[in-house]
Amino acid sequence: MARRRGWGGSPPENDDEASRRIVAAAVELIGRTGAEISIADVAESLGVIRQTVYRYFPSADALMQASAIASVDGFLDRLTAQVRGIEDPAEAMTEAIVFTLAEVRRTPHLGIMLSATSVNAHPEGMTSEAAQQFGMEMIGRFDVDWEHFGYDESSLNGLVEYALRTMQSFFISPGNPPRTEDELRVYLRRWMGTAIMAQLSV
16 A cells, blocks of 8 residues: 555554654654644655655644644643642643743744644634644643632633633734743733633633
């Protein structure tokens, strides 16, 4: 079959392995270039044709999102340490967003995931399954009793979408001049924090 050709002479044993190897190749390319990559770039690095990659990922956006998810484990560990002990949801989310925006400069995969192409031709990118999965994993690291503050699974998904959109907006347009981290904390705590705490009254 076509999908078993190429692969540096060592074809994958099954579809799961093929998908993992495609993502791994994309992660390596992003880490090396610090930029978005194309299906053609990944196919060339694996020695396969583009159609082989498309078999597992329908678009470059889908592959970029999967690559971002696969490469941010280290970021999530650092985030966990940053928000450890913060039990107030508004404080935890504020700190997480400030930390994430700072980390974007050091983690190309994370920046690509947040900026993606969702502000241009693909506005659905920011609410993709992969992006939501990342966000749910992120807030799952908080020491927050979400249920105590009125959050169920549906409202947590809404909060994740809100947080992702907020981070993306600051990543793309940080302001002129950009706020310092302390200024950003004050801004987010006042405006975003109010919205987060409003869930108690819903």
